[in-house]
Amino acid sequence: MFICKSQDYLVTKSGDTIFGKIELKTNVFVFVKNENGKQKFRAGKVNFFQRGDFRFVSVKTKFPEFLLEVINGELSYFVESHLKSRYTLNYRRKVYVKHKEKLYPINVGNDEKDFPPNHILPSNNSINSSVSLETFSSNDIYSSNFKWSFFQILGEDHTLSKLIKNNNFSIDDLEYLVNLSNKALTNIESFNKVIDSTLKRGYAKGYVINSKNDTINGSLKIKNRFILSEKLKLIDKSGNEFTYDPKELVGYKINDREYINDIINNHRRTLNKKIKGEICLYKDLENSKSYIKKKNSKYVLVDKTNKFLELLIDKKAVYDRIKANDYKTFEIKSIVRLYNNAQ
Incomplete structure (x- = not known):
């Protein structure tokens, strides 16, 4: 189906494309206004909508909600919509990495208590279930959540996993890390040209x-x-x-x-x-x-x-x-x- 690049539009779960003025309301529903009137759409009924150069994708976190798509690739990267309420009980701002339909929520903050050990301990069906908390140093607790996500996706022996564990990247580098991971997973030659595996720790x-x-x-x-x-x-x-x-x-x-x-x-x-x-x-x-x-x-x-x-x-x-x-x-x-x- 041809998509007009000069207009905003929404695509439903059933594949219908609806052009019009997208009116943002909350992280769970939007309105589309056009010559046929004004229609309301919940995130659970929508694949994505395009507003300007931004695409908001319906992703099921604890419930279907619209997340801003930053990167679309083998690894995709999403951030929470600015419309999400920050006043809910025990709210912690999150970003998300998605790989092979599995969603990895990553807490954003500088308080170590946001990352208790159980956030990085593997589940019984983890691909690296033999890895324990001792794999990471005590200084890694802050960023263990994002480190653990890439660790599970890339594997323990991957060059990028080792660099992440070695504190050569911080949580400020998340978008860059997703781009590097996509290079590593799809074009290892391109990845090897931009990575420096000799960096000193930190x-x-x-x-x-x-x-x-x-x-x-x-x-x-x-x-x-x-x-x-x-x-x-x-x-x-x-x-x-x-x-x-x-x-x-x-x-x-x-x-x-x-x-x-x-x-x-x-x-x-x-x-x-x-x-x-x-x-x-x-x-x-x-x-x-x-x-x-x-x-x-x-x-x-x-x-x-x-x-x-x-x-x-x-x-x-x-x-x-x-x-x-x-x-x-x-x-x-x-x-x-x-x-x-x-x-």
């Missing part, structure tokens, strides 16, 4: 760009989550060790995460580059504000004034679609990708 492949604009490649010490106030420790290709203040660098990269320091409104800001392309999307690490920027243009704040939309006017079809479907500022990733992917 170090990630990366670089820093110093104040002289020199790029120094090597490996950077990482922890479970990147904290801007901590010094960056780098080992260069010759084995020399250096320590840097992140705020004094021009930029740096940890695994596939890129960071830059730049001037916005006469103030030096530390930004994480979220999307590359004709328009780049950045997130300020100190105040969580988002900015978009074209080459040689100024940073434009993404806020409810919608002034950032002025950067999109040169692609009228995209601009009109954003306005017609009332895309929100929290959908900025979808908006930027929609623009960058348009011809």
Whole structure:
């Protein structure tokens, strides 16, 4: 069936495609509005719906709900919809990895009590049921949930499993890990070209760009989550060790995460580059504000004034679609990708 790329649409479990304006309501149902009126659809009756550049897939967690599909592959990666209530009893934010119809929920947080031992101990039918908690060090408890997921999927002896266990990746690298896993499972030659199995424990492949604009490649010490106030420790290709203040660098990269320091409104800001392309999307690490920027243009704040939309006017079809479907500022990733992917 031909799918019109210029419209939002929903596909039901029975295979019907319904075009129209998608109105998000909760993580369990949406409305589709078109010339035939307004229809309500529960997640259990829907395969997925497309809104902008984002696809929300119906996935059965404890119940059928819409999850945002980040990666679709042999390993798929989903995050919870922004519409999911955070006020339910004992709520813990989760992301999900799916492999061969099995769903792996991964807790997101920095509290060790979120990851009690029983979260990583294998069930009786686990593919690695002989592995015990002692396989992981006490320092791994924070991330044992996401480590255990990849451990089960890839197997104990896989190069990537060993690197994950060796703390060469953190929970900040989940999307990157899913992409690497898909390379490993479908194209081992491509995987071998991008992986470094010689990394020292607790170090990630990366670089820093110093104040002289020199790029120094090597490996950077990482922890479970990147904290801007901590010094960056780098080992260069010759084995020399250096320590840097992140705020004094021009930029740096940890695994596939890129960071830059730049001037916005006469103030030096530390930004994480979220999307590359004709328009780049950045997130300020100190105040969580988002900015978009074209080459040689100024940073434009993404806020409810919608002034950032002025950067999109040169692609009228995209601009009109954003306005017609009332895309929100929290959908900025979808908006930027929609623009960058348009011809």
